Amino acid sequence: MKKFKIIFSIVIAIIIFFAAIFLMPTPEGFPILEYHTITNTPDIDSKRYNVLPADFNAQLDYLQQNGYNTITIQEFSLARQGKLTLPDKPIILTFDDGYSDNYEVMMPILRSHKMKAVVYVIANELGKPGYLTIKQIQEMQGRGIEIGSHTANHRQLVGLTHKEILHEVRDSKIFLEWSGINSISSLSYPNGAYDDELAEIIKNENYLSAVTGDPGLNDFETNPYLLQRVNIPQPRLGIFEFRLRLLKAEIFAKLGIFQHKLQR
Numbered sequence: 208m209k210k211f212k213i214i215f216s217i218v219i220a221i222i223i224f225f226a227a228i229f230l231m232p233t234p235e236g237f238p239i240l241e242y243h244t245i246t247n248t249p250d251i252d253s254k255r256y257n258v259l260p261a262d263f264n265a266q267l268d269y270l271q272q273n274g275y276n277t278i279t280i281q282e283f284s285l286a287r288q289g290k291l292t293l294p295d296k297p298i299i300l301t302f303d304d305g306y307s308d309n310y311e312v313m314m315p316i317l318r319s320h321k322m323k324a325v326v327y328v329i330a331n332e333l334g335k336p337g338y339l340t341i342k343q344i345q346e347m348q349g350r351g352i353e354i355g356s357h358t359a360n361h362r363q364l365v366g367l368t369h370k371e372i373l374h375e376v377r378d379s380k381i382f383l384e385w386s387g388i389n390s391i392s393s394l395s396y397p398n399g400a401y402d403d404e405l406a407e408i409i410k411n412e413n414y415l416s417a418v419t420g421d422p423g424l425n426d427f428e429t430n431p432y433l434l435q436r437v438n439i440p441q442p443r444l445g446i447f448e449f450r451l452r453l454l455k456a457e458i459f460a461k462l463g464i465f466q467h468k469l470q471r
């Protein structure tokens with residue numbers, strides 16, 4: 208009987224907790240989505256990170272029908288400095304690693320929706336089998352796609368020496384800019400791993416923003432070197448799951464506010 212009472216209390220507490228989260232007003236801020244490959248033929252390793260073209264197309268349809276406006280991360284940075292006004296319901300679509308299907312498959316679907324995106328490339332992987340070439344990213348940037356750095360070699364930055372970190376973040380930026388890519392203003396942390404010190408280094412290396420893999424929403428109050436993203440893996444439940452992912456960003460943003468209040 209005692210056991211039953213304990214379980215009952217826990218269930219009630221969980222229900223109250225979720226009801227409180229649900230009833231909290233929707234937090235300010237916009238989502239940043241994190242994709243990788245968009246292809247009908249993912250290899251086994253990337254299957255989990257791949258979204259099928261038909262699903263991606265349906266997701267962009269959903270965003271369009273629901274009044275979302277895609278922006279680039281540079282536009283967000285400019286708006287943050289008061290140099291640009293953002294449209295209503297902004298959203299950023301990001302693609303990590305720089306896979307060649309981003310050019311062959313993703314870009315045509317993106318363009319058919321007249322949308323924008325950000326592709327974070329690994330400088331030393333460019334031109335290798337399965338990855339984008341310099342020529343392709345040069346072309347992409349003229350077509351609504353901003354190129355960002357996903358470092359030189361995709362090494363997890365936390366734990367590297369200061370010199371190694373500089374090589375990864377500084378040299379990748381210089382290399383890309385010398386290759387004819389417009390100013391590289393944003394970085395994506397490999398494996399989403401970061402710490403405070405790293406955010407400071409990236410700021411000093413003249414980046415305007417950096418994205419993590421932590422879910423949540425973003426606004427002008429968010430640390431621009433710790434922007435939050437919702438991962439979009441291959442959906443098993445179609446557009447319903449995509450809507451849940453968008454909701455996940457909101458719930459985590461609410462939890463963030465909750466945590467903030469508790470810490471006060």
Ligand SMILES: [Zn+2]
Binds near residue numbers: 303304361398
């Ligand atoms: Zn990556």
